[in-house]
Amino acid sequence: MMEAKHMQKAELLAELALTRKRTRELITSLDEQQLDVPYHPGVNPPLWEMGHAAFFYEVFVFSLLDGDASFDPSMDDLWDSFHIDHQDRWRRDLFPGLKKTLAYFDHVYAKMAGRIERTPLTDRELYLCRYAIYHQNMHIESLVWCRQTVGFAPPPGASFERPAPSELRGSSLGDDAIVPAGDWLIGMPGDSEQYATEDFAFDAEKPRHAVSLDEFAISRCLVSNHEFMAFVEDGGYQKPELWSFGGQKWLRTDINMAPQHPVYWRWQDNQWQEKLFDQWQSLSPDAPVTHVSYWEAEAYCCWAGRRLPTEQEWEVAALGNRKGETFQRYPWGNELPDAVQADMNATGMAQNPVSDYPAGDSPFGCRQMIGSVWEWTSSQFFPYDGFCIDMYPFMSTLQFGDHKVSRGGGCATSFSLIRGTYRQAYLPQRNDVYTGFRTCALPEG
Structure with missing residues (x-):
C-alpha cells in the first residue's frame, strides 16, 4: 500500500x-x-x-x-x-x-x-x-x-505538417459500423466510490448504469471537410427545410451574420481556405470538419439523410462495455492515450485525415472517437439517474437542460481528461470550440 x-x-x-x-x-x-x-x-x-x-x-x-x-x-x-x-x-x-x-x-x-x-x-x-x-x-x-x-499564433508545440493528400475521402474506410442490440454499461462508478483512485470521474459521468439499445449503424469516421464542403456547395445554408426551428433562429442572429459556411472557412483564390489561429491555409479535405455548431451538424444530417447519435449510442460505439467484462475507459482498453492513438494536447489541431489514428479504433472499428474534435450528439445534457453533486457544486448543474452533450474530447483537450465516459456540455450555437461530429444511419422504415 x-x-x-x-x-x-x-x-x-x-x-x-x-x-x-x-x-x-x-x-x-x-x-x-x-x-x-x-x-x-x-x-x-x-x-x-x-x-x-x-x-x-x-x-x-x-x-x-x-x-x-x-x-x-x-x-x-x-x-x-x-x-x-x-x-x-x-x-x-x-x-x-x-x-x-x-x-x-x-x-x-x-x-x-x-x-x-x-x-x-x-x-x-x-x-x-x-x-x-x-x-x-x-x-x-x-x-x-x-x-x-x-487570431493569435498557434500554441507552443502545435504543428500543421500535413500528410500527403489521401485517396480516401470522408467515411471511406468501409460501411458503417454495426452495433448490435443489447444491454450496455454507461458511465463511471457512483457516489459511494467517488474517491476511487483508479476511476476518477466528474459528477456528470456517474453513476455507472445499464442501458438497452436497439441495433444501430454509426459511421466509422468523423465527417470530413470534403463531405461538409458538398453540403455547403449544394446551398445547404440557404435551404430552410434542412434546418430545425432552433437552427433557423441561429442562422438569423446578427452575431452570425447569416453564415454560409463554417465560421473559419472562406472562399478565396478559387479555393476553400481555413483560418488556423493567425494564418489562412488551403482547406484540408480529409481532415474532420471543425468549429461547427450543433445546428450545422443537425442540418448536414438532414441533408445527408442521416442523424446524429445519441450520447448512449456514442459511448457504446466507443467503448462497448458490458456487464461481467473488463470495463474499458478508452476505445483500445485502459492504457492512457498517446500520440499514436489520438490527436490531443494541442499538437495536431485536427488537421490529420479522418482515416488516421487506426491504433485508437474502438471495438466496433470506429476511428478517432477520442481526440480530434468534440463530437456533437443529439442528447440534451441531463444528469444520470442517481446523480449526486460533486465537491464542486457547479461543475455540471448549471448546464443541465439547455446544453447539448458532446463526447470524446478534442485536439486541444489534455490527455489526462480524455476518456470515453467524459461528458462535455455546450450550448448548441457554440462554434468557437473544436467541435465536429459523426453520423448514424436512419432506422429502416
Whole structure:
C-alpha cells in the first residue's frame, strides 16, 4: 500500500508539473498587448484564466483541506467565476498585470507541490488534488480556444505538417459500423466510490448504469471537410427545410451574420481556405470538419439523410462495455492515450485525415472517437439517474437542460481528461470550440 501511495504521489507531481508548464507556455508566449485581448463572449482573457485556476487550488485544496487563508483575500471575488461577471473579467484596472499574476500562479503551484510531497495521501486527498489539476487542464483547453478565436499564433508545440493528400475521402474506410442490440454499461462508478483512485470521474459521468439499445449503424469516421464542403456547395445554408426551428433562429442572429459556411472557412483564390489561429491555409479535405455548431451538424444530417447519435449510442460505439467484462475507459482498453492513438494536447489541431489514428479504433472499428474534435450528439445534457453533486457544486448543474452533450474530447483537450465516459456540455450555437461530429444511419422504415 505504501508503494502504491508513493507511485500515486509521483504521478500526481508529474501531472502538476506538466500542467504548470503548459499553462505558463500559453501565457508567456503572448506579449503584453496580446494579453489585453478584446472582449469576446465565448472566451476569457488569458491572465484571468491563469489567476482563476490558481484560485481554484486555494479554495478546493488549501482552504477545504487545511483551512488556510488565501494568498490575497482582496482578489478572491475577482478570481471567482461566480462573483465576477463575464464581461468584467476584461477590466484591466481590476486585475494585476503579467508579472504579479505569474508570481501568484507560481506561489500556488509551489505550495501545491510541497503539500503533495509532505502530506499523507488519502483517497480523498488524491481525489481533490486531481480535481484541481484537471480543472486547470480544462482552462488549458480554453486558452487554446482563445488563441484561435482572437487570431493569435498557434500554441507552443502545435504543428500543421500535413500528410500527403489521401485517396480516401470522408467515411471511406468501409460501411458503417454495426452495433448490435443489447444491454450496455454507461458511465463511471457512483457516489459511494467517488474517491476511487483508479476511476476518477466528474459528477456528470456517474453513476455507472445499464442501458438497452436497439441495433444501430454509426459511421466509422468523423465527417470530413470534403463531405461538409458538398453540403455547403449544394446551398445547404440557404435551404430552410434542412434546418430545425432552433437552427433557423441561429442562422438569423446578427452575431452570425447569416453564415454560409463554417465560421473559419472562406472562399478565396478559387479555393476553400481555413483560418488556423493567425494564418489562412488551403482547406484540408480529409481532415474532420471543425468549429461547427450543433445546428450545422443537425442540418448536414438532414441533408445527408442521416442523424446524429445519441450520447448512449456514442459511448457504446466507443467503448462497448458490458456487464461481467473488463470495463474499458478508452476505445483500445485502459492504457492512457498517446500520440499514436489520438490527436490531443494541442499538437495536431485536427488537421490529420479522418482515416488516421487506426491504433485508437474502438471495438466496433470506429476511428478517432477520442481526440480530434468534440463530437456533437443529439442528447440534451441531463444528469444520470442517481446523480449526486460533486465537491464542486457547479461543475455540471448549471448546464443541465439547455446544453447539448458532446463526447470524446478534442485536439486541444489534455490527455489526462480524455476518456470515453467524459461528458462535455455546450450550448448548441457554440462554434468557437473544436467541435465536429459523426453520423448514424436512419432506422429502416
